Amino acid sequence: xxxxxxxxxxxxxxxxxxxxxxxxxxxxxxxxxxxxxxxxxxxxxxxxxxxxxxxxxxxxxxxxxxxxxxxxxxxxxxxxxxxxxxxxxxxxxxxxxxxxxxxxxxxxxxxxxxxxxxxxxxxxxxxxxxxxxxxxxxxxxxxxxxxxxxxxxxxxxxxxxxxxxxxxxxxxxxxxxxxxxxxxxxxxxxxxxxxxxxxxxxxxxxxxxxxxxxxxxxxxxxxxxxxxxxxxxxxxxxxxxxxxxxxxxxxxxxxxxxxxxxxxxxxxxxxxxxxxxxxxxxxxxxxxxxxxxxxxxxxxxxxxxxxxxxxxxxxxxxxxxxxxxxxxxxxxxxxxxxxxxxxxxxxxxxxxxxxxxxxxxxxxxxxxxxxxxxxxxxxxxxxxxxxxxxxxxxxxxxxxxxxxxxxxxxxxx
Amino acid sequence: xxxxxxxxxxxxxxxxxxxxxxxxxxxxxxxxxxxxxxxxxxxxxxxxxxxxxxxxxxxxxxxxxxxxxxxxxxxxxxxxxxxxxxxxxxxxxxxxxxxxxxxxxxxxxxxxxxxxxxxxxxxxxxxxxxxxxxxxxxxxxxxxxxxxxxxxxxxxxxxxxxxxxxxxxxxxxxxxxxxxxxxxxxxxxxxxxxxxxxxxxxxxxxxxxxxxxxxxxxxxxxxxxxxxxxxxxxxxxxxxxxxxxxxxxxxxxxxxxxxxxxxxxxxxxxxxxxxxxxxxxxxxxxxxxxxxxxxxxxxxxxxxxxxxxxxxxxxxxxxxxxxx
Numbered sequence: 001x002x003x004x005x006x007x008x009x010x011x012x013x014x015x016x017x018x019x020x021x022x023x024x025x026x027x028x029x030x031x032x033x034x035x036x037x038x039x040x041x042x043x044x045x046x047x048x049x050x051x052x053x054x055x056x057x058x059x060x061x062x063x064x065x066x067x068x069x070x071x072x073x074x075x076x077x078x079x080x081x082x083x084x085x086x087x088x089x090x091x092x093x094x095x096x097x098x099x100x101x102x103x104x105x106x107x108x109x110x111x112x113x114x115x116x117x118x119x120x121x122x123x124x125x126x127x128x129x130x131x132x133x134x135x136x137x138x139x140x141x142x143x144x145x146x147x148x149x150x151x152x153x154x155x156x157x158x159x160x161x162x163x164x165x166x167x168x169x170x171x172x173x174x175x176x177x178x179x180x181x182x183x184x185x186x187x188x189x190x191x192x193x194x195x196x197x198x199x200x201x202x203x204x205x206x207x208x209x210x211x212x213x214x215x216x217x218x219x220x221x222x223x224x225x226x227x228x229x230x231x232x233x234x235x236x237x238x239x240x241x242x243x244x245x246x247x248x249x250x251x252x253x254x255x256x257x258x259x260x261x262x263x264x265x266x267x268x269x270x271x272x273x274x275x276x277x278x279x280x281x282x283x284x285x286x287x288x289x290x291x292x293x294x295x296x297x298x299x300x301x302x303x304x305x306x307x308x309x310x311x312x313x314x315x316x317x318x319x320x321x322x323x324x325x326x327x328x329x330x331x332x333x334x335x336x337x338x339x340x341x342x343x344x345x346x347x348x349x350x351x352x353x354x355x356x357x358x359x360x361x362x363x364x365x366x367x368x369x370x371x372x373x374x375x376x377x378x379x380x381x382x383x384x385x386x387x388x389x390x391x392x393x394x395x396x397x398x399x400x401x402x403x404x405x406x407x408x409x410x411x412x413x
Numbered sequence: 414x415x416x417x418x419x420x421x422x423x424x425x426x427x428x429x430x431x432x433x434x435x436x437x438x439x440x441x442x443x444x445x446x447x448x449x450x451x452x453x454x455x456x457x458x459x460x461x462x463x464x465x466x467x468x469x470x471x472x473x474x475x476x477x478x479x480x481x482x483x484x485x486x487x488x489x490x491x492x493x494x495x496x497x498x499x500x501x502x503x504x505x506x507x508x509x510x511x512x513x514x515x516x517x518x519x520x521x522x523x524x525x526x527x528x529x530x531x532x533x534x535x536x537x538x539x540x541x542x543x544x545x546x547x548x549x550x551x552x553x554x555x556x557x558x559x560x561x562x563x564x565x566x567x568x569x570x571x572x573x574x575x576x577x578x579x580x581x582x583x584x585x586x587x588x589x590x591x592x593x594x595x596x597x598x599x600x601x602x603x604x605x606x607x608x609x610x611x612x613x614x615x616x617x618x619x620x621x622x623x624x625x626x627x628x629x630x631x632x633x634x635x636x637x638x639x640x641x642x643x644x645x646x647x648x649x650x651x652x653x654x655x656x657x658x659x660x661x662x663x664x665x666x667x668x669x670x671x672x673x674x675x676x677x678x679x680x681x682x683x684x685x686x687x688x689x690x691x692x693x694x695x696x697x698x699x700x701x702x703x704x705x706x707x708x709x710x711x712x713x714x715x716x717x718x719x720x721x722x723x724x725x726x727x728x729x730x731x732x733x734x735x736x737x
Binding site for chain 2: 090105
């Protein structure tokens with residue numbers, strides 16, 4: 001009894017200590033605020049947990065902080081965690097000073113009043129490509145600066161295409177792509193793999209075909225939208241795409257492509273490093289639009305944002321940090337590390353000069369558009385959820401493409 | 414579950430004697446400091462219960478009764494809307510399928526887990542060589558982290574590259590789209606859940622079997638009963654108290670199963686394997702724009718169901734304690 005009492009008391013003390021420490025940590029960021037522009041600790045959150053303290057990325061953050069005359073504390077979160085973490089932090093009044101966040105989330109956080117507009121924080125966004133900046137703009141206000149972009153294109157297996165007698169350069173519209181898939185099937189190989197999983201990832205992969213067909217997110221059940229779903233559904237029916245795409249993430253879809261059996265894979269800029277390890281010759285073409293030309297793919301990549309602070313004098317140093325991160329030299333270094341395409345035309349040119357392979361990606365990024373653009377903002381997540389559900393329903397055969405999209409449109413309103 | 418008619422010779426519930434009630438007023442004098450000490454000892458537990466049970470439950474109830482948008486979540490000024498979230502959730506086209514799937518998932522899992530668990534328990538009760546080793550091996554599903562077993566299942570059941578389909582094809586059958594067909598996805602997650610739940614049933618029923626005195630079986634053997642008769646006339650009725658507990662605990666566990674389904678199918682395709690638990694998560698965290706209110710409402714409905722069955726459990730247990 002005595003011993004258990006002691007341990008319980010010890011537990012109580014430990015709990016009290018924990019609470020005290022937690023409380024102190026909660027207050028620390030606001031108490032630092034008194035230090036103002038002259039020194040102090042500034043917090044940065046980013047979705048790159050793969051980088052630790054010894055990485056170039058974290059060294060860059062530290063250097064930018066030192067140049068701005070402050071100390072930087074950086075935490076890397078898993079990207080799916082970061083939205084909820086940022087919302088909770090804002091609720092408790094201890095948002096980080098600088099938040100780097102996935103671009104479709106910017107409008108959600110801005111709607112929540114978590115992010116400050118660039119007009120207030122004096123962030124310069126003039127050098128950024130307008131189609132990339134679009135994801136961070138709502139009602140004429142801009143809520144951050146893109147740090148880099150990625151998007152989707154078609155990787156192809158050169159050996160499979162050669163064996164089937166397909167010239168990848170000829171694939172400029174859906175008809176040509178379908179013809180190529182038929183030839184590949186005739187040569188006894190598998191056609192195309194992509195990801196149609198029931199998450200945002202599935203919508204991300206479907207959008208190039210949806211937009212490439214001429215459809216708009218405001219009318220999912222338009223004939224163009226239904227045509228895009230039918231394109232995918234027919235691929236599954238004809239065996240051009242494996243049934244497993246319904247559960248594929250972009251990573252598992254890449255693994256299928258890496259097996260060497262598939263002619264095409266829809267995947268992103270970030271796979272470039274893995275592509276070099278494939279063990280077979282590959283190439284990349286832009287995703288074709290229905291009637292020719294490059295389909296607009298959705299932009300991926302993060303924005304650097306400044307969450308709202310009670311002490312507005314903190315913005316000055318934060319703004320210096322962001323300007324440092326998005327200066328041309330640093331953008332080049334960061335986007336090379338992340339395997340991203342830079343958000344400014346100047347740096348894009350340098351990237352292509354250094355690595356001509358990136359040309360197709362720079363073109364794809366130029367044609368890409370933000371998911372939350374067109375002033376959709378926080379309407380996008382609702383539409384996107386219905387979109388991936390409709391695609392899954394059609395691919396799995398539980399509904400026809402037309403029925404799936406009609407229901408999706410009425411549910412998304 | 415009529416336990417009054419049954420005569421359990423050695424009721425396991427009776428192993429704890431009925432607590433002798435302390436006579437009121439019979440307390441040590443000078444209890445002032447003693448009572449304070451008693452309260453002080455109670456404090457850590459009370460604080461723990463408040464911080465980790467009462468407050469989250471209160472928050473969840475509060476979330477489900479207010480109209481939370483991302484903005485009002487941050488500003489903390491979400492208006493009170495009463496039962497609107499619940500009405501919205503119940504009127505949602507996903508509600509009826511999710512409820513049906515939850516019932517089917519729970520019922521099918523329980524029946525299979527219990528049936529197979531019982532068969533294995535009787536089997537291992539024979540005490541053959543290596544039976545202890547084999548029984549230990551059957552515990553593996555229980556010891557594996559769910560993320561590992563669920564990922565393995567989803568890999569085995571993959572339409573293209575899965576070993577299950579490879580086996581089916583080599584035997585001359587067509588392949589089945591286990592996880593990607595609306596007709597099969599619920600079956601697939603039930604299979605995985607049954608596999609994970611068997612050890613729990615096996616362990617409880619096996620320990621129940623050990624509580625049945627061997628003399629009864631000897632007597633029955635002298636009377637010339639067959640093995641089948643011995644199971645239905647002796648083992649099964651004598652195991653009834655343990656069975657009831659096993660089933661009720663299994664019910665509460667299965668109701669809230671989320672991770673297996675989420676990892677294997679995300680509730681899809683087209684909601685064909687969505688249960689109330691995955692739907693609640695989907696609403697709250699599954700899209701870019703969290704819907705905390707409706708998500709919490711679904712979560713509360715699940716809690717109510719689990720509590721109802723929990724009360725049944727307590728009642729059954731008390732009644733069994735009373736028969737001794």
